Amino acid sequence: MELSLSQYKTQLGELLTARSHAAAFNTTRATYLRTRIVALCYIWAALCALWIPVDALLLDESVTTLAILRLKLCAVLLFVGWTTSQRSTLNACRNAMFALVVSLNMFYMLSNHQLGYPHNIDAFSYCYNLLPFVYVVILTILPLTVKESVCVMLIIAASQIYVDTQSGALLSFDTIALYWLQTVVGFLVIWAQTSKLHMMLRLYRHATLDPLTGVYNRRMLLTLAKRDFENTRTKSRPYSVLLMDLDRFKRVNDRYGHHAGDIVLQAFTQAVQETQRKSDIFGRFGGEEFILFLPRCSANNAQLVADRIMTRVRDMGIEVEGVSEPLKVTTSIGISTSLCKSDDLSLILEQADQALFKAKNGGRDQSSTYDQEEDLVEDGQKRPWLELVN
Numbered sequence: 001m002e003l004s005l006s007q008y009k010t011q012l013g014e015l016l017t018a019r020s021h022a023a024a025f026n027t028t029r030a031t032y033l034r035t036r037i038v039a040l041c042y043i044w045a046a047l048c049a050l051w052i053p054v055d056a057l058l059l060d061e062s063v064t065t066l067a068i069l070r071l072k073l074c075a076v077l078l079f080v081g082w083t084t085s086q087r088s089t090l091n092a093c094r095n096a097m098f099a100l101v102v103s104l105n106m107f108y109m110l111s112n113h114q115l116g117y118p119h120n121i122d123a124f125s126y127c128y129n130l131l132p133f134v135y136v137v138i139l140t141i142l143p144l145t146v147k148e149s150v151c152v153m154l155i156i157a158a159s160q161i162y163v164d165t166q167s168g169a170l171l172s173f174d175t176i177a178l179y180w181l182q183t184v185v186g187f188l189v190i191w192a193q194t195s196k197l198h199m200m201l202r203l204y205r206h207a208t209l210d211p212l213t214g215v216y217n218r219r220m221l222l223t224l225a226k227r228d229f230e231n232t233r234t235k236s237r238p239y240s241v242l243l244m245d246l247d248r249f250k251r252v253n254d255r256y257g258h259h260a261g262d263i264v265l266q267a268f269t270q271a272v273q274e275t276q277r278k279s280d281i282f283g284r285f286g287g288e289e290f291i292l293f294l295p296r297c298s299a300n301n302a303q304l305v306a307d308r309i310m311t312r313v314r315d316m317g318i319e320v321e322g323v324s325e326p327l328k329v330t331t332s333i334g335i336s337t338s339l340c341k342s343d344d345l346s347l348i349l350e351q352a353d354q355a356l357f358k359a360k361n362g363g364r365d366q367s368s369t370y371d372q373e374e375d376l377v378e379d380g381q382k383r384p385w386l387e388l389v390n
């Protein structure tokens with residue numbers, strides 16, 4: 001499948017910064033980052049302590065001071081690892097990553113200071129000079145945006161330049177050769193990190209979006225809505241649901257073909273997306289049925305949103321190649337609003353479903369709000385919303 005220029009730009013943009021990433025993707029990436037950062041902290045803490053006897057064997061001086069420094073680094077890394085394992089937001093993971101990199105580099109600067117800034121390749125203490133190289137390489141396992149990655153690399157580069165300035169070796173040939181090597185490795189690491197991110201974004205899209213319309217698929221739609229509904233309901237705010245179904249859609253397919261039907265579905269989703277707020281959750285429930293979840297939206301406002309959508313859909317003239325006239329479609333909408341803390345999502349979906357049934361029976365191209373007094377659908381005919389939501 002060929003990508004258009006705008007798709008390339010979008011993909012490049014989401015690799016450069018996380019600004020356009022969906023909140024649900026951030027949660028997924030945070031989980032992935034967290035396990036890796038915690039593992040890095042614990043493994044590095046263990047290696048740091050295990051190196052103490054090696055120093056004792058191979059270094060003549062500063063062994064005690066270095067051992068204390070190592071134990072301090074160990075404690076900081078264990079603390080960062082433990083606090084990160086308790087958090088799950090992307091910001092917490094980013095902070096942990098910066099804390100990890102800063103503490104490693106503090107150790108690098110202090111240990112080199114203690115050793116008198118070694119830059120003689122024959123001495124064992126030269127290992128300490130190579131630490132930034134290792135710091136860059138271990139970050140390969142993290143799926144980062146270019147911006148995050150460059151920030152981390154800059155911290156490492158700054159501390160390395162500081163140490164090399166102190167040692168007076170900044171402009172020596174071997175230092176320049178090392179910088180050259182490290183820059184190449186740095187680019188490869190950034191490439192590996194963004195490739196991981198790219199792969200994650202692609203897999204996430206395949207697993208959560210409907211391939212035809214690009215909106216959330218049923219599984220993701222209900223997962224996000226369930227989470228959002230629970231948050232909103234604990235704050236005693238209204239929560240509305242619009243269940244939308246295109247009218248006589250089978251006729252579009254039968255008359256103009258499946259391809260025309262697909263274009264109608266795409267035009268419809270675009271029309272709804274243009275009316276939705278950022279906090280609304282919209283997706284395809286299946287076939288020609290869609291759901292719009294409206295957090296903090298009263299019944300009156302939900303009615304206004306439904307009217308706006310119906311007008312917009314009614315006014316659309318959908319151009320299809322090979323069909324002389326633009327196609328016209330309408331939609332019916334079932335509305336339900338939850339005001340009570342004890343409601344659950346499956347109940348308001350069931351109510352919206354009943355309201356939709358009423359709108360269809362009332363002649364289509366209309367909305368209907370759930371009314372407790374009229375229970376139109378028999379229990380046997382109700383959809384198993386509870387199973388779908390859980």
Ligand SMILES: Nc1nc2c(ncn2[C@@H]2O[C@H](COP(=O)(O)OP(=O)(O)OP(=O)(O)O)[C@@H](O)[C@H]2O)c(=O)[nH]1
Pocket residue numbers: 212245246247248249250251253257258259260261262265286287288360364
């Ligand atoms: N083109 C296309 N058609 C689809 C897709 N998914 C479901 N459909 C069609 O949507 C139609 C749904 O038809 P029905 O359930 O009978 O409903 P309807 O014709 O819209 O009638 P009402 O809902 O009662 O107004 C069927 O013909 C399905 O084949 C799709 O992804 N693309």
